Amino acid sequence: MHEKQKAILDATLDLIAERGFHNTPMSLIAKRAGVSIGIIYHYYASKDDLIHALFRHVKAAFAKSLMVNDLQELPPPLAFRRIWLNAYEFYRSHPQETLFLEQYEHSPYYVHMSLAGTEHDELESEEIFAQLLNMYHRPDGDSLLKDLPLIALYTLSFGTAARMARQGIVQASSLDHEVLDSIAAACWQAIAR
Numbered sequence: 001m002h003e004k005q006k007a008i009l010d011a012t013l014d015l016i017a018e019r020g021f022h023n024t025p026m027s028l029i030a031k032r033a034g035v036s037i038g039i040i041y042h043y044y045a046s047k048d049d050l051i052h053a054l055f056r057h058v059k060a061a062f063a064k065s066l067m068v069n070d071l072q073e074l075p076p077p078l079a080f081r082r083i084w085l086n087a088y089e090f091y092r093s094h095p096q097e098t099l100f101l102e103q104y105e106h107s108p109y110y111v112h113m114s115l116a117g118t119e120h121d122e123l124e125s126e127e128i129f130a131q132l133l134n135m136y137h138r139p140d141g142d143s144l145l146k147d148l149p150l151i152a153l154y155t156l157s158f159g160t161a162a163r164m165a166r167q168g169i170v171q172a173s174s175l176d177h178e179v180l181d182s183i184a185a186a187c188w189q190a191i192a193r
Contacts, residue, residue, distance in 0.1 A: 002043075004033070004035050004039055004043075005043050007033040007034060007035060008029065008033045008035060008039070008040055008043060008044075008050070009050075009053070009054050009057055010033070011029050011032035011033035012024070012029050012033075012050055012051070012054050013054060013058070013096055013097065013100055014032065014096065015028055015029060015032060016051075016054075016100055016103065017095075017096040017099045017100055020103065021051065021103065021107065021109070026040055026047055026050075029050070048109070051104070051109055052109065054100070055100075055101075055104050055109070055110075058097045058100055058101060059101070061090075061094075061097065062087070062090055062097070062101070063132075065086055065087070065089070065090040066083050066086050066087055066090075066132060067083075067086075067131065067132070068086050069082055069086070071083065071135065072135070076135065076136055076144050076192075077185075077188050077192070079135055080136075080157075080184070080187075080188045080192075081181065081184045081185065081188065083132065084157060084158075084161055084183075084184040084187055084188075085180060085184060087157075087158045087161040087162070088161040088164060088165050088180060088184075091161060091162045091165030091166065092165040092168060092169065092174070095169050098162060098165060098166060098169070101162070102162070102166070143193070144192055144193060145191050145192060145193065146191055146192065146193055148191070153191050156187060156190045156191050157187045157188075157190075157191055160183065160187050161187075164180075164183060
């Protein structure tokens with residue numbers, strides 16, 4: 001990624017976290033990024049294209065954060081616990097990204113992307129998410145997870161991590177490790193067969 005492109009994405013993230021989608025014009029993004037509007041349009045065809053690119057960028061950073069630590073050697077419940085704690089830590093330590101993801105996933109941008117299918121499919125087929133899902137398949141191909149739609153599995157696990165982290169950010173408090181372990185264990189019970 002070029003330095004200017006990163007500056008554009010960073011400025012867009014900051015401004016959307018501060019002002020929301022509709023109150024973040026391209027002129028303000030250009031000013032905050034220290035580039036011309038023409039440079040933004042060099043990289044992104046429209047504001048919508050920029051916002052979708054930012055979503056892919058933030059989601060990729062989130063996916064990478066899930067796989068921190070050596071997870072392949074752990075039994076599935078312990079690997080899930082580590083992944084869940086990684087998700088919680090990402091959400092907790094990246095408040096702007098967390099706010100952006102929440103806004104995006106509850107907006108017409110996400111609905112439009114889901115209906116179009118293309119960009120959403122790219123995210124779900126990323127190697128990191130595929131690797132994550134493969135951790136929960138037995139050698140015979142049977143899944144260790146309940147036969148639920150992917151969005152339900154995601155909501156019952158990472159959705160809970162996001163909600164707990166957001167609550168901590170809003171209240172300026174943190175949960176102790178024992179409580180976080182209990183929540184992670186409850187999430188595992190909700191999705192595991």
